[in-house]
Amino acid sequence: MRRLKVVCPHDCPDTCVMTVDVEDGRAVAIGGDPDHRFTQGFLCAKVNHYLERVYSPDRILHPLKRVGHKGQGRFERVSWDEALDLVAAALRRVIDEHGPQAVLPYSYAGNMGLLSYASMDRRFFHALGASLLDRTICASAGSAGLKATLGRAMGFDPEAVVHARFIVAWGANIVSSNVHLWPFIEEARRRGARFVVVDPYRSRTAEKADAHLALLPGTDAALALGVMHVIFRDGLEDGDFIARHTTGVEALERRAREWTPDRVSQVTGLPAAEVECFAREYATHQPSALRINYGLNRHAGAGTAVRTIASLPALTGAWRHPGGGILLSTSGAFPVDSEALERPDLVPPGTRTLNMSQLGRILLDPELAPPVKALLVYNSNPAAVAPQQEEVHRGLAREDLFVVVHELFQTDTADFADVILPATTTLEHYDIHKAYGHLYVSLSRPAIAPLGEAKPNTEVFRLLARRMGLTDPCLSESDEQMARHALKWEHPHLHGVTFERLEREGSVRLSVADPFVPFAEGGFPTASGRCELYADYVPPREGPTSNPERARTYPLAFISPPAHHFLNSTFSAQPTFVRREGGPSLTLHPEDAAVRRIADGAMVRTFNDRGSFLARARVSEAARRGVVVGLSVWWPKTCPGGRNANAVTSQELTDLGGGATFYDALVEVEPAS
Numbered sequence: 001m002r003r004l005k006v007v008c009p010h011d012c013p014d015t016c017v018m019t020v021d022v023e024d025g026r027a028v029a030i031g032g033d034p035d036h037r038f039t040q041g042f043l044c045a046k047v048n049h050y051l052e053r054v055y056s057p058d059r060i061l062h063p064l065k066r067v068g069h070k071g072q073g074r075f076e077r078v079s080w081d082e083a084l085d086l087v088a089a090a091l092r093r094v095i096d097e098h099g100p101q102a103v104l105p106y107s108y109a110g111n112m113g114l115l116s117y118a119s120m121d122r123r124f125f126h127a128l129g130a131s132l133l134d135r136t137i138c139a140s141a142g143s144a145g146l147k148a149t150l151g152r153a154m155g156f157d158p159e160a161v162v163h164a165r166f167i168v169a170w171g172a173n174i175v176s177s178n179v180h181l182w183p184f185i186e187e188a189r190r191r192g193a194r195f196v197v198v199d200p201y202r203s204r205t206a207e208k209a210d211a212h213l214a215l216l217p218g219t220d221a222a223l224a225l226g227v228m229h230v231i232f233r234d235g236l237e238d239g240d241f242i243a244r245h246t247t248g249v250e251a252l253e254r255r256a257r258e259w260t261p262d263r264v265s266q267v268t269g270l271p272a273a274e275v276e277c278f279a280r281e282y283a284t285h286q287p288s289a290l291r292i293n294y295g296l297n298r299h300a301g302a303g304t305a306v307r308t309i310a311s312l313p314a315l316t317g318a319w320r321h322p323g324g325g326i327l328l329s330t331s332g333a334f335p336v337d338s339e340a341l342e343r344p345d346l347v348p349p350g351t352r353t354l355n356m357s358q359l360g361r362i363l364l365d366p367e368l369a370p371p372v373k374a375l376l377v378y379n380s381n382p383a384a385v386a387p388q389q390e391e392v393h394r395g396l397a398r399e400d401l402f403v404v405v406h407e408l409f410q411t412d413t414a415d416f417a418d419v420i421l422p423a424t425t426t427l428e429h430y431d432i433h434k435a436y437g438h439l440y441v442s443l444s445r446p447a448i449a450p451l452g453e454a455k456p457n458t459e460v461f462r463l464l465a466r467r468m469g470l471t472d473p474c475l476s477e478s479d480e481q482m483a484r485h486a487l488k489w490e491h492p493h494l495h496g497v498t499f500e501r502l503e504r505e506g507s508v509r510l511s512v513a514d515p516f517v518p519f520a521e522g523g524f525p526t527a528s529g530r531c532e533l534y535a536d537y538v539p540p541r542e543g544p545t546s547n548p549e550r551a552r553t554y555p556l557a558f559i560s561p562p563a564h565h566f567l568n569s570t571f572s573a574q575p576t577f578v579r580r581e582g583g584p585s586l587t588l589h590p591e592d593a594a595v596r597r598i599a600d601g602a603m604v605r606t607f608n609d610r611g612s613f614l615a616r617a618r619v620s621e622a623a624r625r626g627v628v629v630g631l632s633v634w635w636p637k638t639c640p641g642g643r644n645a646n647a648v649t650s651q652e653l654t655d656l657g658g659g660a661t662f663y664d665a666l667v668e669v670e671p672a673s
């Protein structure tokens with residue numbers, strides 16, 4: 001038996017290193033790497049069962065072509081040669097008739113390895129001249145907000161949170177979606193830290209908190225303005241840090257003056273006393289750590305909210321201390337060479353960019369010129385995860401749209417395919433990983449041979465490039481060649497780190513201080529070199545207080561955060577996890593349930609003018625009044641009625657970054673007949 005190490009590729013801040021025991025070419029056991037400082041020897045509730053996924057009888061192991069009508073899900077096995085010929089012929093036909101921009105890639109973070117996420121695929125589409133995809137479905141509003149205030153997606157060293165005295169999980173369900181941070185928070189609490197959660201829903205993380213501020217969705221910036229109000233009113237600011245390392249304090253202070261705790265209370269639905277208390281504790285307990293996350297990123301004003309909240313630590317000087325400051329993503333600390341990986345220089349000038357959060361609109365737009373005629377989907381399941389599902393499904397069902405899906409499982413998206421190509425798991429391919437929740441670079445080597453005829457993303461696009469007669473030498477580079485150029489090795493954060501060392505050690509911490517205290521002495525990577533303070537509140541498009549007219553018809557704010565045992569729509573059809581989650585549900589407050597005559601366990605219909613879905617009611621105070629919660633993301637075809645939470649979400653975008661607004665949706669709920 002051999003023990004090997006591979007990296008978990010899923011869209012999760014923890015990027016764990018796992019151990020895989022292999023016997024006669026078969027993986028027989030899996031675990032968290034005990035030697036890795038962030039993984040700490042354990043995996044999450046999902047990936048603990050990874051071998052069920054790798055060896056699932058439901059895996060797609062051979063190329064398939066459609067035999068039934070679109071969306072019906074009837075396919076027949078073909079050889080790789082035939083599948084590639086079909087795809088190449090269709091792409092040629094589309095390009096001849098409509099030009100290369102009628103081809104659209106659609107991918108996201110099903111696999112976050114640097115090679116699997118964006119390397120040969122991008123080179124291929126760039127060389128082809130395909131439309132570009134703006135990958136906005138998750139993090140773009142927050143990235144834009146963070147960049148505006150701090151200059152880059154960076155924050156406190158997550159391991160240093162043990163030193164914090166006051167920790168806030170703000171729009172962050174750490175126990176479910178960032179579980180390897182939890183032991184560090186527990187250690188801080190053993191040392192006396194207070195832990196507060198800001199979340200409209202009593203999540204698993206909120207259940208464990210010292211205090212839970214259940215505000216209305218999308219009102220976070222108003223809460224932050226209230227905190228600033230109290231800081232200035234009571235003279236709790238760090239004048240020295242502000243003077244030396246920030247710009248814009250006067251305008252910020254003027255704005256904050258308008259946000260009395262009473263006004264904050266009206267907008268957020270929190271008692272004014274709770275706002276006061278939170279503000280005073282935040283300002284006076286140092287180091288204070290704000291772990292903000294994507295839960296507060298899915299509203300119309302999300303970019304401004306992150307920009308505003310990211311201004312808080314500079315006001316109190318929290319950045320001075322290990323574990324102090326704010327953290328959304330560590331990804332900006334990694335010197336990734338995306339020019340080398342993706343070759344944007346190959347993009348023909350004038351190529352258009354289409355926003356992935358509006359896929360339905362794009363596919364149904366009669367004016368789009370050229371129309372999208374070929375869609376190549378990989379690392380993503382848009383029929384489940386993209387907003388406004390009716391439009392997405394109608395678009396994917398277009399008879400004149402050629403759809404290729406590279407997948408491991410027969411997802412709802414794969415049901416719409418003309419050609420399905422089988423993909424490998426992380427155990428079966430090579431990759432190199434950064435992280436967005438810690439500071440380690442890791443190399444992942446195959447532990448077992450690909451199952452059936454499965455191929456990794458890089459190989460699929462190498463093969464397609466050849467089939468399409470594309471000859472740029474970069475289109476035939478090997479995975480290892482690309483990995484060698486994936487990082488800017490001469491960057492100071494990689495001082496002393498080489499590719500060879502990575503090969504030897506598997507996972508290496510960036511050569512930053514330990515603990516890393518990025519802005520203790522200022523040095524913000526903004527244009528001014530200072531933290532660019534800013535504060536404003538952009539209300540949710542569909543909030544009960546911000547859009548009372550729409551709220552008359554659809555009075556409840558709907559959010560659909562990840563279920564504990566799912567990872568977006570990955571794992572959502574794996575029997576163990578379906579059993580544990582117990583079927584699609586809608587949590588609503590007892591008072592909201594009572595006026596609608598909804599009993600716990602009853603089937604309910606959640607609807608608005610965009611669509612509807614069915615789920616079982618969970619009547620519980622875990623949802624605050626006026627907010628209903630549908631833990632996600634279920635596969636639509638496994639839901640009663642064939643639709644999931646995204647039936648009611650909208651394709652409108654965030655203020656900054658063009659992000660999706662999944663949690664900005666008003667709905668009504670009724671008993672299902």
Ligand SMILES: Nc1nc2c(c(=O)[nH]1)N[C@H]1C(S)=C(S)[C@@H](COP(=O)(O)OP(=O)(O)OC[C@H]3O[C@@H](n4cnc5c(=O)[nH]c(N)nc54)[C@H](O)[C@@H]3O)O[C@H]1N2
Nearest residue numbers: 171172173176177201203217218293294295562566567568
């Ligand atoms: N188990 C599990 N882990 C995951 C994922 C998963 O699906 N399952 N997904 C991965 C991915 S892609 C991402 S982006 C992250 C997502 O994980 P997080 O970044 O933690 O984001 P969410 O779970 O979407 O939301 C976190 C919390 O924010 C709350 N929330 C919703 N609206 C608001 C709001 O307006 N304000 C505030 N303050 N809170 C709000 C939600 O109720 C939820 O409890 O996790 C990753 N990890």
Ligand SMILES: Nc1nc2c(c(=O)[nH]1)N[C@H]1C(S)=C(S)[C@@H](COP(=O)(O)OP(=O)(O)OC[C@H]3O[C@@H](n4cnc5c(=O)[nH]c(N)nc54)[C@H](O)[C@@H]3O)O[C@H]1N2
Nearest residue numbers: 108109110111138378379380381385406423560568569570
């Ligand atoms: N209602 C609602 N909708 C949401 C969210 C929500 O909280 N609520 N969350 C949003 C967020 S944060 C995100 S990030 C998006 C996520 O959206 P996606 O990135 O589409 O994530 P998944 O649904 O997990 O789908 C990823 C697919 O990639 C496949 N895959 C895995 N590895 C590989 C590989 O190596 N190669 C190929 N070709 N395929 C692979 C998996 O089998 C899976 O079906 O969803 C968004 N949608």
Ligand code: SF4
Nearest residue numbers: 008012015016044047
């Ligand atoms: S999903 Fe996240 S927590 Fe689970 S094993 Fe992968 S990286 Fe670790």
Ligand SMILES: [Mo]
Nearest residue numbers: 011138139294
């Ligand atoms: Mo995400």
